[in-house]
Amino acid sequence: MSISDLLTETSHRTHFPGDLSAPDPLPEDSIQAAVNLMNDGRLFRYGEDRGSLPEAALLEEEFAAYLGRKFCVGVNSGGCALFIALRAAGVQPGDKVLTNAFTLAPVPGAIAHAGGVPVLVDITERTVIDLDDLTLKAAESDAKFLMLSYMRGHIPDMEKVMAVCSEFDIAVIEDCAHTMGAGWNGKLTGTFGGVACFSTQTFKHINSGEGGLLVTDDEDIAARAILLSGSYMLYAQHRARPALDVFDRHRFDMPNCSMRMSSLVAAVLRPQLRQLTQRNDEWRQIYAWLANDLVEVPHIRLPVRPLAEEFVPSSLQFMFEGIAEAQIKHFLQEADTHGVHVKWFGNEQPIGFTSRHDHWRYIDAVGHVPIADAVLKSLCDIRLPLGLSQADCATIARVLAEAMASAIMLDDKK
Numbered sequence: 083m084s085i086s087d088l089l090t091e092t093s094h095r096t097h098f099p100g101d102l103s104a105p106d107p108l109p110e111d112s113i114q115a116a117v118n119l120m121n122d123g124r125l126f127r128y129g130e131d132r133g134s135l136p137e138a139a140l141l142e143e144e145f146a147a148y149l150g151r152k153f154c155v156g157v158n159s160g161g162c163a164l165f166i167a168l169r170a171a172g173v174q175p176g177d178k179v180l181t182n183a184f185t186l187a188p189v190p191g192a193i194a195h196a197g198g199v200p201v202l203v204d205i206t207e208r209t210v211i212d213l214d215d216l217t218l219k220a221a222e223s224d225a226k227f228l229m230l231s232y233m234r235g236h237i238p239d240m241e242k243v244m245a246v247c248s249e250f251d252i253a254v255i256e257d258c259a260h261t262m263g264a265g266w267n268g269k270l271t272g273t274f275g276g277v278a279c280f281s282t283q284t285f286k287h288i289n290s291g292e293g294g295l296l297v298t299d300d301e302d303i304a305a306r307a308i309l310l311s312g313s314y315m316l317y318a319q320h321r322a323r324p325a326l327d328v329f330d331r332h333r334f335d336m337p338n339c340s341m342r343m344s345s346l347v348a349a350v351l352r353p354q355l356r357q358l359t360q361r362n363d364e365w366r367q368i369y370a371w372l373a374n375d376l377v378e379v380p381h382i383r384l385p386v387r388p389l390a391e392e393f394v395p396s397s398l399q400f401m402f403e404g405i406a407e408a409q410i411k412h413f414l415q416e417a418d419t420h421g422v423h424v425k426w427f428g429n430e431q432p433i434g435f436t437s438r439h440d441h442w443r444y445i446d447a448v449g450h451v452p453i454a455d456a457v458l459k460s461l462c463d464i465r466l467p468l469g470l471s472q473a474d475c476a477t478i479a480r481v482l483a484e485a486m487a488s489a490i491m492l493d494d495k496k
């Protein structure tokens with residue numbers, strides 16, 4: 083059936099009755115762990131005289147083991163993990179920090195918080211960091227840090243990224259907010275850079291409302307991160323930590339930034355971590371169902387996903403091709419009216435979880451990024467809650483196809 087037949091063929095329009103913004107319920111084990119902890123009352127992660135239930139220390143130990151990294155620190159958000167990672171890795175006020183231009187506001191926010199100056203690196207058509215531009219900006223800026231954001235779960239060729247960074251002696255900090263359990267060529271994200279950061283905010287792969295995890299194999303970075311997170315002098319209660327004499331090198335120099343993870347957060351995360359692989363398999367299936375239907379819709383293009391990219395998609399991105407801005411706005415309105423909320427990065431104003439580098443006026447960012455500017459104008463994003471069935475995905479695709487048909491007819495009527 084042609085796209086214009088879609089609207090004439092049926093007298094009624096398809097409506098998606100679900101709620102794409104609804105979070106998934108927490109597993110029973112998480113609820114029980116939270117209740118146990120509340121009965122105990124000690125929600126603060128550190129005990130003073132008597133030990134608390136060591137939920138946060140156990141989560142750190144389990145997460146470090148999952149990734150195969152030596153050290154892990156729990157903090158109160160992904161953005162805090164990014165800030166602490168920059169500070170612990172040695173960023174000083176005024177230092178340049180390379181970062182890909184397609185990312186979310188907490189990334190430039192963390193760089194600004196650490197006093198760094200972001201140097202924006204362009205992206206490719208598949209929304210990942212552009213290696214030629216990375217090489218150019220690394221040489222031009224002399225930056226010694228790269229905050230690599232796997233925005234919306236898209237992963238660049240990591241062997242090449244690491245080769246460029248090693249050539250220019252650049253320390254890599256990975257922002258894995260959207261890639262918990264994802265990998266490149268058999269190696270998990272979060273194991274490439276000197277430090278890596280994860281978020282456990284509600285719309286991420288595991289949900290504690292707010293929360294962040296930082297991992298590293300470097301004992302000095304780990305000790306600094308634990309001290310920065312606000313461990314008072316109780317850091318011995320951590321389990322995935324370096325030896326105590328490493329803290330002696332740093333404990334008088336690191337400010338207490340009070341960004342600790344609470345025990346309650348850790349308690350609800352631990353059971354979810356045990357389910358991560360199964361959850362990620364479900365997300366892959368949902369993505370495949372929806373992507374298969376969406377490739378049939380004209381004027382919509384999905385970013386290429388290379389075989390080496392082992393992604394764990396909790397959202398799906400697509401770009402518009404060959405339609406005008408008025409039609410894009412009409413499409414979005416139509417989709418929304420019929421139950422499918424699509425986020426668009428092309429908006430003049432930042433809305434919800436979309437924002438572009440030109441919206442971050444507080445950063446004195448340097449870097450010309452023409453491809454990012456063009457790609458973001460047409461880039462859209464749909465959240466994929468777990469529990470979507472194949473029939474739900476078909477309905478969503480149908481709503482989008484009808485919205486596109488309506489947008490095209492808008493042009494025909496001119």
Ligand SMILES: Cc1ncc(COP(=O)(O)O)c(C=O)c1O
Pocket residue numbers: 159160161162185186188189231232233234257259260281282283292293294
């Ligand atoms: C790409 C990216 N990085 C970092 C973060 C920071 O996470 P948080 O919201 O936990 O601070 C987010 C959050 O949505 C994100 O999308």
